Amino acid sequence: MAKLKIRYLGDPVLREKAQPVEEIDEDLQRLIDDMAETMYDAKGLGLAANQVGETKRLFILDLSQKEGKPELLVFINPEIVEAEGKVEEEEGCLSIPGYSAKVRRHAKVLVKALDREGKPFEMELEGLGARAVQHELDHLNGILYVDHLSTLKKQLFKRWWKKHRPK
Numbered sequence: 001m002a003k004l005k006i007r008y009l010g011d012p013v014l015r016e017k018a019q020p021v022e023e024i025d026e027d028l029q030r031l032i033d034d035m036a037e038t039m040y041d042a043k044g045l046g047l048a049a050n051q052v053g054e055t056k057r058l059f060i061l062d063l064s065q066k067e068g069k070p071e072l073l074v075f076i077n078p079e080i081v082e083a084e085g086k087v088e089e090e091e092g093c094l095s096i097p098g099y100s101a102k103v104r105r106h107a108k109v110l111v112k113a114l115d116r117e118g119k120p121f122e123m124e125l126e127g128l129g130a131r132a133v134q135h136e137l138d139h140l141n142g143i144l145y146v147d148h149l150s151t152l153k154k155q156l157f158k159r160w161w162k163k164h165r166p167k
């Protein structure tokens with residue numbers, strides 16, 4: 001396994017629409033393993049492939065938040081098939097380190113995807129899980145959570161980012 005370089009806001013790859021995965025092979029599984037190592041190292045709970053420069057429709061999550069008990073979830077070619085409710089909560093992103101802001105998201109989602117082996121599955125998520133899925137799916141469409149902020153908050157964020165963007 002190898003740690004990958006996380007791309008920061010401003011890197012054009014984060015604005016690209018990721019392409020569907022057509023083949024689940026060893027190369028893709030190696031990418032998943034590398035993404036997992038990168039995510040755990042950065043202490044994130046989710047990571048989308050374009051955050052490490054790969055424009056593939058793939059993201060990973062680990063919602064367990066428990067020390068020493070990882071539960072990696074892999075979503076290949078994910079789609080939200082149902083969504084309900086609205087809730088506003090704090091959000092952050094490994095591509096925008098050090099910042100967080102409240103974003104409105106659906107409270108509950110039903111997601112359809114393929115797992116690491118290419119097997120289709122459906123998963124119903126709420127709370128943090130539902131939020132994370134919507135955040136990661138946004139990444140695959142070239143959207144970052146700060147895009148959802150109000151005009152004023154966006155201006156404040158841009159000023160903050162100018163000073164704090166990692167070199």
Ligand code: NI
Nearest residue numbers: 092093094095
């Ligand atoms: Ni993110």
